[in-house]
Amino acid sequence: MLLKIGICDDESEYTTILADYLKTYDIDSEKDYSFQIDKFTSAKELLSAYTKPETYHILFLDVEMPEITGIELAKKIRMLGDKNVRIVFVSHYPEYMQDSFDVQAFYYLSKPLNYNDFCIIIKKLIKSIEDSVIHKIIIPTNTHQKIIVNTDDIIYIEAIKTEKNALHFILKNDDVYCNGTINEWENKLGKTHFLTPYRGTLVNLNHIHIVEKTSLIMTNGDTLPLSRHYQKQVRSFFAKKTLNIFN
Numbered sequence: 001m002l003l004k005i006g007i008c009d010d011e012s013e014y015t016t017i018l019a020d021y022l023k024t025y026d027i028d029s030e031k032d033y034s035f036q037i038d039k040f041t042s043a044k045e046l047l048s049a050y051t052k053p054e055t056y057h058i059l060f061l062d063v064e065m066p067e068i069t070g071i072e073l074a075k076k077i078r079m080l081g082d083k084n085v086r087i088v089f090v091s092h093y094p095e096y097m098q099d100s101f102d103v104q105a106f107y108y109l110s111k112p113l114n115y116n117d118f119c120i121i122i123k124k125l126i127k128s129i130e131d132s133v134i135h136k137i138i139i140p141t142n143t144h145q146k147i148i149v150n151t152d153d154i155i156y157i158e159a160i161k162t163e164k165n166a167l168h169f170i171l172k173n174d175d176v177y178c179n180g181t182i183n184e185w186e187n188k189l190g191k192t193h194f195l196t197p198y199r200g201t202l203v204n205l206n207h208i209h210i211v212e213k214t215s216l217i218m219t220n221g222d223t224l225p226l227s228r229h230y231q232k233q234v235r236s237f238f239a240k241k242t243l244n245i246f247n
Helices: 012-028 043-049 070-079 098-103 115-134 182-189 228-246
Strands: 002-008 034-040 058-062 086-091 107-110 136-140 146-150 154-159 166-171 175-179 194-198 201-204 208-211 215-218 223-225
Touching (some): 002 043, 012 115, 043 070, 058 070, 070 086, 086 115, 107 115, 136 175, 182 194, 194 223, 194 228, 201 223
Parallel strands (some): 002 058, 058 086, 086 107
Antiparallel strands (some): 136 146, 154 201, 194 201, 208 215
């Protein structure tokens, strides 16, 4: 598997270090993948190479860049429609960590860089990408079609109240309707990354953007109710996700 990786930092020293880390990791690893590495010294340079969504699997973005910061660059990339690229912010300053949530960053790597920390992060990133390739399901629609969907693309599923055993799948780039029940799909998808925060709704935990007291704001902007029963479970998942970004 070829993993396309972009590194953007106005300090060429750090693009070189990260590229060398990737090459060393690639040589040392026994996995069946290789890296294609592109280096950029400005946000504008990277954006000009971003011809379509999913140009890269992974992006390492410096936060403090002139003209366009790494956070602003990540927002522009998300606006291009790329919801799947794994973004790692690289910075001297931990105060930017909170901003990284707005663009669904995977991790936050602190400068000065450390190879051991890098190895932990790249291993998690590769596993995430491998899992997203493996986890595909078939949705039999109510128009008698069968659609293959990556489970990462499911934002949430809701039962249609006006119809019996009818479901609405809200995906990253589409909406799909099919027959079935929330309970059936909860069993199919498993409870590692999916849960029912409220009766008649099944959400992808990875697509929760903000957890409020009695509601969830999803990555597509939709607001869903959160019952008291599931508040602890959702907050626990979010805490683990936060530790992944900060460590």
